[in-house]
Amino acid sequence: LSTAEIRAGFTAIKAKIQSRDPIRSLSILNHPQSLHKVKSSDRCCITHQLFTFYVDKVFKHCRTEDSFVNRKISSIANSFLSARRKLGQCREQNNCVCGEESTEKFKQILANYEGLNVTSAAMKSLGELDILLDWMEKSR
Amino acid sequence: SGELYCSLPNPRNVHFESINMKNVLHWSAPEGTGDGVFYKVKYAVYGVGKWIRKPECRNINRTWCDLSSETSDYEEQYYASVKAFLNGTCSEWMETTRFNPLTDTKIDPPMVSVSSTDRSISIILTAPEKWKSSPEEESISLLQVYPGLQYNVSVLNKRTKKRWFFSISNNTLVVPWLEPGTAYCVSAQIHVTTPILDSGFSK
Numbered sequence: 001l002s003t004a005e006i007r008a009g010f011t012a013i014k015a016k017i018q019s020r021d022p023i024r025s026l027s028i029l030n031h032p033q034s035l036h037k038v039k040s041s042d043r044c045c046i047t048h049q050l051f052t053f054y055v056d057k058v059f060k061h062c063r064t065e066d067s068f069v070n071r072k073i074s075s076i077a078n079s080f081l082s083a084r085r086k087l088g089q090c091r092e093q094n095n096c097v098c099g100e101e102s103t104e105k106f107k108q109i110l111a112n113y114e115g116l117n118v119t120s121a122a123m124k125s126l127g128e129l130d131i132l133l134d135w136m137e138k139s140r
Numbered sequence: 141s142g143e144l145y146c147s148l149p150n151p152r153n154v155h156f157e158s159i160n161m162k163n164v165l166h167w168s169a170p171e172g173t174g175d176g177v178f179y180k181v182k183y184a185v186y187g188v189g190k191w192i193r194k195p196e197c198r199n200i201n202r203t204w205c206d207l208s209s210e211t212s213d214y215e216e217q218y219y220a221s222v223k224a225f226l227n228g229t230c231s232e233w234m235e236t237t238r239f240n241p242l243t244d245t246k247i248d249p250p251m252v253s254v255s256s257t258d259r260s261i262s263i264i265l266t267a268p269e270k271w272k273s274s275p276e277e278e279s280i281s282l283l284q285v286y287p288g289l290q291y292n293v294s295v296l297n298k299r300t301k302k303r304w305f306f307s308i309s310n311n312t313l314v315v316p317w318l319e320p321g322t323a324y325c326v327s328a329q330i331h332v333t334t335p336i337l338d339s340g341f342s343k
Contacts (some may be wrong), residue, residue, distance in 0.1 A: 004334040011243070011336070018238045024219055025189025036215045081158075116242065127238075131217070134242050137334055 003072040042102035061122030159244035162271035184219040214241040249342035
């Protein structure tokens with residue numbers, strides 16, 4: 001799973017996206033517990049859940065008036081779609097077990113997301129892509 | 141909060157400058173103000189949001205503040221903010237963008253040690269260490285921080301000006317079949333594939 005392409009796309013729009021998120025006191029992915037605390041055995045499952053979360057809930061609510069930003073978002077979304085397909089194959093081959101911890105963690109992420117209005121929640125989630133990428137690359 | 145009416149222009153260009161995760165907040169003085177301006181600094185962890193004052197940077201007249209200790213956990217992200225004071229008035233708090241120590245730091249070139257036989261050069265590369273608050277603290281190589289860290293090595297024949305480039309993941313390289321009695325210049329750079337980070341080439 002190459003994150004370099006996603007990382008490059010996000011880096012190009014990071015400042016513009018994060019500047020649209022004024023809420024410092026809440027993180028979707030890292031609140032109240034850091035993503036880095038997830039057990040290694042649960043990593044595949046939560047990665048798949050998070051890719052599904054971004055594809056189904058986040059990208060569609062992130063349109064902006066900036067066409068450059070929109071293009072980058074759709075290219076990131078396409079990378080997520082193909083990555084999720086690959087991870088789906090893992091799940092089918094049963095290599096991607098969902099333990100209690102990842103289920104709990106993902107519930108928390110959804111609760112954080114639903115605690116905000118949808119546009120703020122989507123923009124904040126998009127602005128936290130580097131948190132997801134840092135975690136994925138570190139835990140490789 | 142009992143603060144004065146703030147009519148002073150704001151500090152400008154408030155940003156982190158980071159090398160090997162030594163994270164220093166920098167800013168420029170408010171426009172049109174000469175000497176006599178003092179500053180306060182505070183910082184916040186993203187996702188927690190509570191502002192925390194930095195006592196060592198309270199009422200300072202310099203335009204930087206070392207927040208390396210406060211931002212040393214590179215699994216977190218941070219904001220910092222500065223307020224200026226002059227002759228009884230003050231500015232607004234001016235904030236940085238969100239700072240991610242892992243992706244927003246610069247990396248120094250690697251240390252290069254070279255030994256040679258008459259027809260080959262052996263090169264050993266050492267990645268810089270992450271900033272630490274005291275010499276007693278355990279050293280963390282940036283190799284541990286960035287699993288995707290690689291080295292780009294350049295070897296130049298100073299007589300023919302012919303140059304070879306090598307890209308290696310481990311930290312040793314032997315360059316064979318060289319010309320005896322010839323001077324070669326070896327230089328190396330760190331390249332992290334993701335997040336994308338490149339150091340300069342070593343001297």
